[in-house]
Amino acid sequence: MSLVPKHIKDLKPYVSGKSQSEFKREFGNLSAIKLASNENPLGSSPKSIEKMQMAVSSVNRYPDSSGYELRLALSQKHNLSIDNVILGAGSEGIMSNIMRTFLSGKDEIISSKNSFIGFRVLADASGFKSKWAPMKNFHYDLDAIANMIDVNTKIIYLANPDNPTGTYFNKNEFDDFMRVVPERVLIILDEAYYEYALDVDDYPDSMLYRYDNVITLRTFSKVYGLAGFRVGYGFAHEELISNLMKVKLPFEPNILAQEAALGALGDDDFLKKSIDLVRIEKKLLIDYFTENQIRYIDSQTNFVTIVFDSDKLCQSFCEDMLSNGVIVRNLIAFGLGNCCRITIGTEEENKIFIKECMNVMESIGKVA
Numbered sequence: 001m002s003l004v005p006k007h008i009k010d011l012k013p014y015v016s017g018k019s020q021s022e023f024k025r026e027f028g029n030l031s032a033i034k035l036a037s038n039e040n041p042l043g044s045s046p047k048s049i050e051k052m053q054m055a056v057s058s059v060n061r062y063p064d065s066s067g068y069e070l071r072l073a074l075s076q077k078h079n080l081s082i083d084n085v086i087l088g089a090g091s092e093g094i095m096s097n098i099m100r101t102f103l104s105g106k107d108e109i110i111s112s113k114n115s116f117i118g119f120r121v122l123a124d125a126s127g128f129k130s131k132w133a134p135m136k137n138f139h140y141d142l143d144a145i146a147n148m149i150d151v152n153t154k155i156i157y158l159a160n161p162d163n164p165t166g167t168y169f170n171k172n173e174f175d176d177f178m179r180v181v182p183e184r185v186l187i188i189l190d191e192a193y194y195e196y197a198l199d200v201d202d203y204p205d206s207m208l209y210r211y212d213n214v215i216t217l218r219t220f221s222k223v224y225g226l227a228g229f230r231v232g233y234g235f236a237h238e239e240l241i242s243n244l245m246k247v248k249l250p251f252e253p254n255i256l257a258q259e260a261a262l263g264a265l266g267d268d269d270f271l272k273k274s275i276d277l278v279r280i281e282k283k284l285l286i287d288y289f290t291e292n293q294i295r296y297i298d299s300q301t302n303f304v305t306i307v308f309d310s311d312k313l314c315q316s317f318c319e320d321m322l323s324n325g326v327i328v329r330n331l332i333a334f335g336l337g338n339c340c341r342i343t344i345g346t347e348e349e350n351k352i353f354i355k356e357c358m359n360v361m362e363s364i365g366k367v368a
Contacts, residue, residue, distance in 0.1 A: 007127050014121045015333055032322075033352055035343040036329040038163070038193075038303050040225035042277060042346070044260065045270040048226060051263035052256050063255035066245065070258045073265050074233055078207055083238040086245060089252045091192055091217040091232035092118045094244070098155070098215060099126045101247045102186055107154035112140050114335045116163050116190065123157075138165040138297050138305075142177040149185065156181070159190040160204070161197050164331050164341045166299025170202035178211060186240075187214045193301040195223040195271070196278060200300055212237045222302060223274050224264040229257035278302045278344045285344065288354050292361070303343045311337035313364055320360040326353055 016037065067087040075082040088094035099122060103109075109123045113132040123130045129152070133144040140162060149156075161168040169177075181187065189206050197203045206216040215236040221227040231253045234241075253261070264270070285304055289296045295307040308314040311332065318330040318340055329341040345353065 005127065008125065011121070011124050012333075014118055027323075030325060032325040032327055033345060033349045034327045035345050035349065035353060036327045036341070037227070038222060038301070038341075038343045039227045040223060040274055040302075041344070041349060042225060042270075042274055044225040045264045045267040047267040047270070048224070048260040048263035051259040055256055055259040058255060061255070062251050063253075063258055065250040067253065067258055070231075070233075070261050070265075073262055074235075077265065078235065080235060081238065084235055084241060086234045086236070086241050086248065087253055087258075088232045088234070088248060090221060090230040091190060091219045091234075092122065093230070093252065094215075094217055094232050094234045094248075095119055095122050095157075095188060095190075097244055097248045098186070098188060099123070099128070101244050103128050103154055106152050108150075108152040109155045109157070110145055110148050110153055111157040112145065112159075112162075114138075114165070115140070115157070116159050117334050119157050119159075119188075119190070135165070139167045140169050142169055142173055146177055146180045149181065153182075153185050155186050155188060157188045157190065159192070161193045161300045163192065163301070164303075164329070164334050164336065164339070165297050165305055166193075166301040166303060167297060168197055168200070168203060168300050171204040172202070174204040181213070183213050185213060187211070188217060189214055190217045192217070192219045192222055194218065195275060196302055197300040199279075203300070207235070212239075215240060220261045220264055223271060224261070225270075225274070226257070226260055226264060229253065229260055231257045231261045277346070281344045281347060281350050285342070285350060285354070288357075292358075294361070297339075303341050305331065305336075305339050305341045308338045308340070314338045314340050316364045317360055320363065321356055324356045324360065326356050328353075 070087060071082050071085040075085050086094060088097060103126060107128055109128055109130040111119060111132060112135055114135050131148050133141055133148055135141060140158060145156060191206060194205065206214065215234050217232060217234045220231040282304060286296065289306065297305045314330060314337060318328055321328050331339040331341055
């Protein structure tokens, strides 16, 4: 149809990890464990569920359009003004608003070639020119990104730690990068997995920095266990936030999502339990990979990505694991067709993964 712009016709849509309901439609009533989308295997905080249940009787009403209570709680937790905080339908909702708010004319976007596919889809859908720097040993190459900056550069997207590799750039690398970034360039710093990296000494927690041209994005989808509600939040200079507030859709996140997020934010015990589980169980998976000479990428997140000799081997592994009731993520959409991402599950889920992994690896041959 002539009504559809060419860049939308050519757009490759975002494809998520297979859900358990999709698995049931494809394989009948067989059960499966899902280790594909980096969700919290412990579920949601009891305090989140309690807050949500209390709010159910109010769903006939619109929520506070600005999300005042949740924004206030986030500002107090991070010692900021409420005017420095924005909410959205997941981090991607805020990313979309950032593009609609700040891009115009001949503005261009820069990011890393194999980073978060959700941002790439949004960038391609925006209609603005994008540049993609190759990664370096599965890490962001900040020097390569810096060298791409020109007079048209307006937005640079960085994920730290990265999804899907789990790698991170350190304080010195970030400091060196920011020294060469013009103040007119807006940095989107996606810290969806930052809670899992806080025990890393040289991780550059953005809350310890105060750059006026940086928007930090975080989420309740990962460690807080609220992926189904789509609650993202961002921190930035009040001038950036005030203009984003003009563009964002009203009444998002919805009333149940806001209440659930407030409950999660007040449950430090659940947060600690979730982080501890990932630390313990990830070590067991890494030990298994090491003992069996399975190549993996060192990760500071709640997932580990393994690397195969070829795209074909990786595809076979992912398909066979799926047939055996374990959903993992082939990273071909990220441009990493020889890689598979495995979310850290519960102790029982990880035991099942290891058992099935051993069987499948034996059937398809070894990885690099």
